[in-house]
Amino acid sequence: MPHSDELDAGDVLAVENLKIAFMQDQQKIAAVRNLSFSLQRGETLAIVGESGSGKSVTALALMRLLEQAGGLVQCDKMLLRRRSREVIELSEQSAAQMRHVRGADMAMIFQEPMTSLNPVFTVGEQIAESIRLHQNASREEAMVEAKRMLDQVRIPEAQTILSRYPHQLSGGMCQRVMIAMALSCRPAVLIADEPTTALDVTIQAQILQLIKVLQ
Numbered sequence: 001m002p003h004s005d006e007l008d009a010g011d012v013l014a015v016e017n018l019k020i021a022f023m024q025d026q027q028k029i030a031a032v033r034n035l036s037f038s039l040q041r042g043e044t045l046a047i048v049g050e051s052g053s054g055k056s057v058t059a060l061a062l063m064r065l066l067e068q069a070g071g072l073v074q075c076d077k078m079l080l081r082r083r084s085r086e087v088i089e090l091s092e093q094s095a096a097q098m099r100h101v102r103g104a105d106m107a108m109i110f111q112e113p114m115t116s117l118n119p120v121f122t123v124g125e126q127i128a129e130s131i132r133l134h135q136n137a138s139r140e141e142a143m144v145e146a147k148r149m150l151d152q153v154r155i156p157e158a159q160t161i162l163s164r165y166p167h168q169l170s171g172g173m174c175q176r177v178m179i180a181m182a183l184s185c186r187p188a189v190l191i192a193d194e195p196t197t198a199l200d201v202t203i204q205a206q207i208l209q210l211i212k213v214l215q
Helices: 055-062 095-101 123-135 139-152 171-183 201-214
Strands: 011-024 027-040 072-074 077-081 087-089 106-109 189-192
Touching (some): 011 055, 106 171, 139 171, 171 201
Parallel strands (some): 106 189
Antiparallel strands (some): 011 027, 011 072, 077 087
């Protein structure tokens, strides 16, 4: 079912009356109540709240990852304009369809890079995997693009870093790798879930400036 007429021309994302809950001791515990917002192309939108207010679960709900952890998600509308300009209702997408949306049309930078990166694969393999999946690139082409992305996020000696494992990198370097991975397929929407929380203030400023420049 087409949804193009339901999304304003300049918007890439629109959410209406998002409700998120979890079951605990056979009781439904509300985490988010009636959240509505929209995002225009090129716009930065900040969702501000105290710890536990539902910021992270909102991000996970948009990515359709929350159901896997037992979350209950309801909304009147959750529309995304894909890179192809097609407008889809995220809540109607199957698990298989969402695998093509995540990374390609909507990507996420998580709070803790050391727990988000896979410790048994090299940095290059992890970035290249997304590129191969969404851009139908060969392994060699994907690795070339992975190096280009590391260069773009200003990682020195990018060719060497491709063969490193996450535990061999600093926290700031791992966060840059996460940004490179999230941006590797040029998504329409980038969700940054407190991407500088675990870093010192100097690195925080560098990461935020980097995201702004890449935007």
